Amino acid sequence: MSAWLIKSEPSVYPFSKLVSDKKTVWDGVRNFEARNNLRKMKKGDICLFYHSNEGKAVVGIARVVKEAYSDPSSDDGEDWSVVEVAPVKELSEPVTLERIKAHPDLSDMALVRRSRLSVTPVTEAELRVILREGKTKL
Template sequence: MAYWLVKSEPATWSWDDQMSVESEHWDGVRNYQASNNLKAMRIGDQAFFYHSQKGKEIVGIVEVVKEYYPDPSDSSGRFGMVDFKAVRPLKTPVTLAAIKEHPELKEMPLVRQSRLSVMPVSDEHWALVCELGGTTA
């Protein structure tokens, strides 16, 4: 299983929105690196759900339930999406500031490539963020 982080602006799609549905597509990604990360996702992979803009915190964990397929909102046909289901909230949201305080997380893409909306997370970073969030890896 691989681990990821996906960002969403809570005013557009929040953790509460994700929790209220059985599963939901992750559409609108128009960055090639982020799109390639979506293409690499497999059913069963898990991702941190990160509130960007307002909050700047990891609030939950989602799981891939449908692999990459065309995004109908992309008229060029170049980009796609995956479907996620909510797995569980973090007991304690993990803020970007808290992540930056931990030297072990300084190489995390969230810190190094802050504008990327879909990114991989290493096993070690996953375990530490889960610990900070009060949940099991």
């Protein structure tokens, strides 16, 4: 099992909407590196759900329920991909970007180093720290 971080602006698609929808297609990714990360995701992989722009915090956990396939919302002729994710649980305490940057075990996280990417890998050690900082057990 691998872990990933997926970003969404809470004004566009908050974690609470994923919870109420029970599942969603993770579409609209238009960066080749992020697309390649989507294509590496496997069914059952964990996704940290990050609220970008407003809040700037990991707020929930989702799981990949369907592996990558062609993005039906793409009409520009490029080869884009989507996955489907379902909620697992909300973090008991959001883990802010400020806390992530300040934590010695997280300061090198892809979220910090590659901040423009909407889909990034998360190491097993980083996942453990985020869950501990978020006071949440899987």
